[in-house]
Amino acid sequence: MYAIVPAGGVGSRLWPLSRRTSPKFLLDLEGHGRTMLQTTLDRLAGVSDGIVVVTGESHAAAVTAQLDGVRAEVVAEPSPRDSMAAIGLAAAILHERHGDVVVGSFAADHAIAHPAAFHAAARTAERIAAEGYVVTIGIAPTAPSSAYGYIEAGAPLAAPLEGRAVERFEEKPEPSTAAAYLASGRYLWNAGMFVVRTSVLLDVLAELHPELHAGLLAIAQAWDTDAREESLAQHWGTLPRMVIDRAVAEPVAARGGVAVVPAEMGWSDIGDFEALAELEPRPARLAVDAPGTYARATRPVVVVGVPGAVVVETEDAILVTTRERAQDVRLAVDALDGDLEGLR
Amino acid sequence: MYAIVPAGGVGSRLWPLSRRTSPKFLLDLEGHGRTMLQTTLDRLAGVSDGIVVVTGESHAAAVTAQLDGVRAEVVAEPSPRDSMAAIGLAAAILHERHGDVVVGSFAADHAIAHPAAFHAAARTAERIAAEGYVVTIGIAPTAPSSAYGYIEAGAPLAAPLEGRAVERFEEKPEPSTAAAYLASGRYLWNAGMFVVRTSVLLDVLAELHPELHAGLLAIAQAWDTDAREESLAQHWGTLPRMVIDRAVAEPVAARGGVAVVPAEMGWSDIGDFEALAELEPRPARLAVDAPGTYARATRPVVVVGVPGAVVVETEDAILVTTRERAQDVRLAVDALDGDLEGLR
Numbered sequence: 001m002y003a004i005v006p007a008g009g010v011g012s013r014l015w016p017l018s019r020r021t022s023p024k025f026l027l028d029l030e031g032h033g034r035t036m037l038q039t040t041l042d043r044l045a046g047v048s049d050g051i052v053v054v055t056g057e058s059h060a061a062a063v064t065a066q067l068d069g070v071r072a073e074v075v076a077e078p079s080p081r082d083s084m085a086a087i088g089l090a091a092a093i094l095h096e097r098h099g100d101v102v103v104g105s106f107a108a109d110h111a112i113a114h115p116a117a118f119h120a121a122a123r124t125a126e127r128i129a130a131e132g133y134v135v136t137i138g139i140a141p142t143a144p145s146s147a148y149g150y151i152e153a154g155a156p157l158a159a160p161l162e163g164r165a166v167e168r169f170e171e172k173p174e175p176s177t178a179a180a181y182l183a184s185g186r187y188l189w190n191a192g193m194f195v196v197r198t199s200v201l202l203d204v205l206a207e208l209h210p211e212l213h214a215g216l217l218a219i220a221q222a223w224d225t226d227a228r229e230e231s232l233a234q235h236w237g238t239l240p241r242m243v244i245d246r247a248v249a250e251p252v253a254a255r256g257g258v259a260v261v262p263a264e265m266g267w268s269d270i271g272d273f274e275a276l277a278e279l280e281p282r283p284a285r286l287a288v289d290a291p292g293t294y295a296r297a298t299r300p301v302v303v304v305g306v307p308g309a310v311v312v313e314t315e316d317a318i319l320v321t322t323r324e325r326a327q328d329v330r331l332a333v334d335a336l337d338g339d340l341e342g343l344r
Numbered sequence: 345m346y347a348i349v350p351a352g353g354v355g356s357r358l359w360p361l362s363r364r365t366s367p368k369f370l371l372d373l374e375g376h377g378r379t380m381l382q383t384t385l386d387r388l389a390g391v392s393d394g395i396v397v398v399t400g401e402s403h404a405a406a407v408t409a410q411l412d413g414v415r416a417e418v419v420a421e422p423s424p425r426d427s428m429a430a431i432g433l434a435a436a437i438l439h440e441r442h443g444d445v446v447v448g449s450f451a452a453d454h455a456i457a458h459p460a461a462f463h464a465a466a467r468t469a470e471r472i473a474a475e476g477y478v479v480t481i482g483i484a485p486t487a488p489s490s491a492y493g494y495i496e497a498g499a500p501l502a503a504p505l506e507g508r509a510v511e512r513f514e515e516k517p518e519p520s521t522a523a524a525y526l527a528s529g530r531y532l533w534n535a536g537m538f539v540v541r542t543s544v545l546l547d548v549l550a551e552l553h554p555e556l557h558a559g560l561l562a563i564a565q566a567w568d569t570d571a572r573e574e575s576l577a578q579h580w581g582t583l584p585r586m587v588i589d590r591a592v593a594e595p596v597a598a599r600g601g602v603a604v605v606p607a608e609m610g611w612s613d614i615g616d617f618e619a620l621a622e623l624e625p626r627p628a629r630l631a632v633d634a635p636g637t638y639a640r641a642t643r644p645v646v647v648v649g650v651p652g653a654v655v656v657e658t659e660d661a662i663l664v665t666t667r668e669r670a671q672d673v674r675l676a677v678d679a680l681d682g683d684l685e686g687l688r
Contacts (some may be wrong), residue, residue, distance in 0.1 A: 016646070019513065082437055086455055100419060157364055190631035209352060271551060280427075283407065284664075285684060286676055286679055286680065288675045288676045289669070289672070290670060295662075297662055298659055299657075299659075299661055299662055300660070300661050300662070300684060300686030300687065301661075301662045301663075301664065302360070302661060302662070302663050302664070302676050302680075303663075303664045303665065304652060304663070304664070304669050304672050304673055304675065304676050305356055306653070306664055306665060306666060306669075307669070309650070311662060311664050311665050313643075313657075313662060315643070316643055316644070317643055317644050317645075317646060318639075318641055318643055318644070318645045318646070318655060318657060318662070319571050319645075319646050319647075320628075320645065320646070320647045320648070320649070320653050320664055321647065321648035321649055321650060322649060322650060324649070325633070325648050325649030325650075328632060328633070328648050328649055329648055331632045331648065332632045332646050332648050335630055335632065340630060340644060343644065
């Protein structure tokens with residue numbers, strides 16, 4: 001299997017740690033000395049014959065600097081065209097070079113506590129993908145979260161394949177719906193992990209999104225030639241913007257072509273400070289009437305009477321919110337303007 | 345009138361700005377370039393023939409450094425003996441030097457927005473004190489505060505004295521009682537401002553607290569001689585610890601000897617960050633769903649979803665609380681121990 005790592009997205013809800021210039025995947029969020037991207041590459045090295053990181057041109061140098069000995073190719077997008085173009089380009093390039101191979105796409109900024117469980121699931125997914133399925137790895141939910149999309153799992157695949165058919169993909173649900181999903185035992189979190197043969201993916205694109213398919217193929221054919229830049233300049237900006245869930249996973253699931261491998265791997269997308277606090281508790285140095293605080297600062301933080309307070313200090317800003325309101329940090333980032341614009 | 349300025353009290357509820365080593369009166373809380381003590385001295389210079397600042401030995405050098413051209417004597421207490429001993433010593437020294445004069449005691453760490461109103465009240469109080477009353481300046485309440493003691497005003501004094509008899513002093517009331525006080529129009533805030541002839545004060549002490557009186561007299565008689573240190577060492581530590589309200593104001597009020605001058609002078613004791621935020625609003629640079637924030641930091645503060653958040657950054661600590669819980673900062677200071685002990 002070849003691994004594709006789309007490295008995009010600022011992670012605005014982790015401001016002021018995350019910035020346009022230092023997005024979430026370039027940060028050592030867990031504080032263990034490796035960035036999210038580096039941890040992702042470390043994890044993929046064990047299950048892949050090669051890795052392609054797809055990132056924005058402005059981050060290509062930083063991504064390359066973080067490879068740190070891991071053999072991976074960095075594909076720089078001239079402009080953001082969303083996940084389908086990013087993953088599709090990497091898949092088309094790999095197909096051009098290696099023929100019909102299995103590729104797996106894994107985000108650059110998710111945390112996985114149990115890599116061995118991930119490795120097992122990835123190998124299972126690879127075996128199923130080899131049979132022609134579009135395969136997703138679904139996370140066994142541990143809470144009725146409204147923050148993730150869900151996958152409804154159906155009947156088991158025919159032996160010896162260890163997976164289940166996907167009935168459908170569901171959007172982020174209301175809390176009551178999320179609770180029902182959890183209770184049913186049929187639903188898994190959609191972590192955006194897709195494993196598929198390049199020929200299967202490209203055939204689906206040719207059928208459903210011919211314009212995208214044609215553009216990607218043209219770029220991929222020129223990729224390892226002198227015409228790469230010219231072809232990128234000619235085609236990239238014309239590619240339709242789509243996410244892989246909408247473009248491929250949902251329509252293929254509707255005709256029974258998607259399988260899911262359920263996995264328990266201690267997964268987190270570290271979407272906000274609530275998730276980060278769950279993953280790596282950092283209570284304030286002193287808290288009075290304030291259980292569950294999260295404090296990340298260069299100096300002692302003292303909290304009085306603000307349960308679940310989140311206090312994050314960087315060189316140039318201090319954020320104060322609560323774990324309950326952590327999702328809304330994005331609203332503050334959107335509102336940064338005037339002389340605060342530079343803090344984005 | 346001679347002014348006596350007791351400069352004591354850390355002001356723990358203003359931590360991390362206030363510290364044992366830099367108590368509230370030494371701070372420029374209002375951010376106008378003068379400390380609370382300096383502003384107090386500036387204000388008193390206009391209504392006094394001399395000023396005596398009484399402070400702890402450990403703060404005497406800092407107080408002297410802040411005099412900044414204002415002619416004032418600094419009396420250093422070898423150890424804290426509470427307000428009655430501090431004010432009583434200054435009064436006894438002044439009595440020894442100048443005979444029976446009027447003295448007025450005014451805290452070093454209160455803010456007064458309208459100094460002219462204070463000056464007028466102080467002069468009125470001085471005239472009443474000259475007639476033998478213990479006089480207090482009472483603050484016309486602007487809210488049903490539970491944070492202050494109250495003075496119940498009685499009948500007007502006989503003309504031409506412009507003041508009222510004091511019926512009694514009341515402790516900090518419950519909110520419902522405070523509301524009733526405010527509605528009645530008969531109650532004033534006790535700002536701890538006392539004006540009295542030295543002979544009257546010393547006679548009351550001789551009558552009610554003879555041990556304290558004897559000790560203070562002994563020290564005062566030795567003060568301007570070579571025997572000062574010896575006398576302080578011998579007597580100071582033996583003086584009973586009392587506050588002037590309990591020791592003098594309440595018992596004298598009970599026999600009709602206390603008068604009050606009501607005044608509206610924009611007074612605040614800046615007791616906590618709620619009071620400071622009222623006095624000098626400093627909203628966070630950006631607040632989402634968070635009205636009424638107070639932020640004092642060297643870098644932009646962003647608050648999301650914490651109404652009335654208080655964020656105070658110093659070189660060595662960050663405090664997060666709310667204006668509603670500002671009184672409880674003291675609890676956090678009390679709990680500083682281990683390697684945080686040095687932050688007190």
